[in-house]
Amino acid sequence: MSVRTVLFIGLAVVALVLVGALAVDISRRLRACARPHGSPVAATIAIAIGFVTNFFDTLGIGSFATTTSLFKFLRFVPDERIPGTLNVGHALPTVVEAAIFIGIIAVEPRTLISLILAAVVGAWLGAGLVARLPRRYVQIGMGAALAAAGALFIMSNLRGSQFGLSGTALGLDGTRLAVGIAVSFCLGALMTIGIGLYAPCMIMVSLLGMDPKAAFPIMMASCAFLMPVASMRFIRYQAFSIRAALGLTLGGVPGVLIAAYIVKSLPLAEVRWLVVVVVLYAAFVMLRSAVRRAARPDSEERLVTAP
8 A cells, every 4th residue: 555545545534533523513512502603794704715715725825824814804713713713624625635735746755754743743732732722822822923924925935935945855864854853843833823834844845955846745734634633622622613614614625626626826926925914914913912902802802703
């Protein structure tokens, strides 16, 4: 059995486990509340956000920073639930992305498996911590995460996807592999508070001398395995918005398929600079909310809610 086949089976397993966990959670919520709450408008907004962010995610923009920014601008999800909603809602679209890119680009098996496992372990440990943090600490963490994402986007825009390097390797060994494992572990943990893995992974892969295109199966497969794992802990602690997460999933899967098989590529330079502006502004708003948290009740922080 080839490594690709094992990965495809693994993706199917984690997807089914996540779907099962969501089904149990939805059933429990329905039993606890006889009358459904929320609005069709909120559901439509969530699906639209899922479609747009995962469409550009497939083309290499990333989805976490853009989704967080939209959630914050629309006051759509309580700040402390954004990390969990990102991981739960984007998990299944990312599984679809990973299946597509694992089939297209061949990365040396030991490197691919090692980096995936390191990211998954980091996500498991990180999710347990983030799911129990108070809102103010989540706001501070996500504000810092957005600022870091904005800096990474600027680096990518100014220096290009290869960061001045022209590596051709599709695998790592020795010290470079050890460094890649350590960095992947940290990136997996940071994913749980809202720092997307794509831009940092692209930087890591390029600096380690690999072909930048190798970043796509590495980062997408890592996310596809770590996000369902992290999601299980967010679901356990009820630290996410169920309607927003389902909207991201329902809109995200078709967005991935259209981007991968119909659009395939777009001139994204202008889009990346727009993302920088949006993300940095969202970072400012998130940090300002943390500063004002003590004086602002929760009821004043949301316009359109997605319970």
